[in-house]
Amino acid sequence: MLRRMVTIRRFEEEVKRLYRAGEITGAIHLYIGQEAVAVGACAALRDDDVVTSTHRPHGHCIAKVWDLKRTMAEMMGRATGLSGGFGGSMHQFCRAKGFLGGNGIVGGGIGIAAGAAFAAQYRGTSQVTVCFFSDGASNQGVLQECLNVAALWSLPLILLCENNRYAATTPVGKSTSRADIAPRAEPFGLPWAICDGNDVLDVHRAVAAAVARARRGRGATFIEAKTYRAEPHCGIIADGRDPAELAAWRSPTHDPILRFESRLLEDGILSAEGLQAVHEAVEADLREAVEFARRSPWPALAAASREGSAVHA
Numbered sequence: 462m463l464r465r466m467v468t469i470r471r472f473e474e475e476v477k478r479l480y481r482a483g484e485i486t487g488a489i490h491l492y493i494g495q496e497a498v499a500v501g502a503c504a505a506l507r508d509d510d511v512v513t514s515t516h517r518p519h520g521h522c523i524a525k526v527w528d529l530k531r532t533m534a535e536m537m538g539r540a541t542g543l544s545g546g547f548g549g550s551m552h553q554f555c556r557a558k559g560f561l562g563g564n565g566i567v568g569g570g571i572g573i574a575a576g577a578a579f580a581a582q583y584r585g586t587s588q589v590t591v592c593f594f595s596d597g598a599s600n601q602g603v604l605q606e607c608l609n610v611a612a613l614w615s616l617p618l619i620l621l622c623e624n625n626r627y628a629a630t631t632p633v634g635k636s637t638s639r640a641d642i643a644p645r646a647e648p649f650g651l652p653w654a655i656c657d658g659n660d661v662l663d664v665h666r667a668v669a670a671a672v673a674r675a676r677r678g679r680g681a682t683f684i685e686a687k688t689y690r691a692e693p694h695c696g697i698i699a700d701g702r703d704p705a706e707l708a709a710w711r712s713p714t715h716d717p718i719l720r721f722e723s724r725l726l727e728d729g730i731l732s733a734e735g736l737q738a739v740h741e742a743v744e745a746d747l748r749e750a751v752e753f754a755r756r757s758p759w760p761a762l763a764a765a766s767r768e769g770s771a772v773h774a
């Protein structure tokens with residue numbers, strides 16, 4: 462879990478650097494600060510379980526697919542990328558590992574996730590679907606529609622709202638009527654839980670319980686992970702947040718990686734050398750991924766057509 466969280470953090474920092482250098486283009490939305498949610502949740506899943514993501518998909522993609530090279534190649538628009546270089550940051554996709562993609566439409570993943578959960582139930586595969594979305598997306602009507610069918614049909618679905626306190630640049634208190642979002646499941650008769658989204662073990666506990674329930678055929682759960690996005694909404698342009706607020710969330714008290722590291726050290730699960738080894742391994746993986754992406758060819762024009770593309774086969 463630690464290695465995956467550090468990988469996501471360092472991947473995002475590297476993406477920022479490559480974006481500044483012009484090696485990555487288009488829109489990018491960074492996931493720094495929320496790593497514990499993606500990693501804690503995906504650690505409770507099987508390879509063939511399904512995940513839907515958002516416009517901020519890199520962390521979910523790394524945690525579920527765990528293929529840094531092809532994820533970085535997609536960021537750089539190369540033919541070896543997860544979507545053949547045509548998706549870029551927001552449309553990473555890997556059917557083989559159950560990653561049904563990032564999505565530029567806020568809330569767009571919710572309906573897709575309900576469909577995937579229905580497909581698994583219909584086919585009797587015992588797969589579970591986790592739908593990541595954020596506080597802004599929770600105000601899209603599609604969430605109500607999917608809560609209804611998820612409850613009605615006992616779908617194997619986990620609706621996982623990452624309340625990162627902002628919808629783009631709007632503080633959650635200005636867009637959302639109640640501080641807690643998960644209780645919205647209550648009128649539909651669905652169970653819900655709130656967890657500490659900056660504590661990977663707390664996220665894992667909450668999601669693992671919901672996954673076990675869904676696999677037993679007991680239906681959907683709504684989980685809200687309280688977290689904080691420690692980067693501007695989009696790209697690398699500052700979004701006017703109070704620097705003191707940002708610094709507090711980057712401190713050892715709140716930062717999900719620093720918190721987990723100190724806990725592992727205190728509990729004697731990891732030594733200082735072990736911690737260093739994790740960071741060194743991540744740096745080596747990252748260097749390899751960037752080199753792989755740089756060496757990869759650009760996609761051929763013919764691959765843009767369904768006939769020419771073997772990416773999703």
Ligand SMILES: Cc1ncc(C[n+]2csc(CCOP(=O)(O)OP(=O)(O)O)c2C)c(N)n1
Nearest residue numbers: 517565566567595596597598625627628629
């Ligand atoms: C349907 C739709 N409406 C508006 C937008 C523009 N938009 C992009 S991100 C965003 C905010 C989303 O907020 P939230 O779901 O809280 O995600 P966060 O960016 O905070 O992670 C908006 C409104 C969009 N992409 N899709």
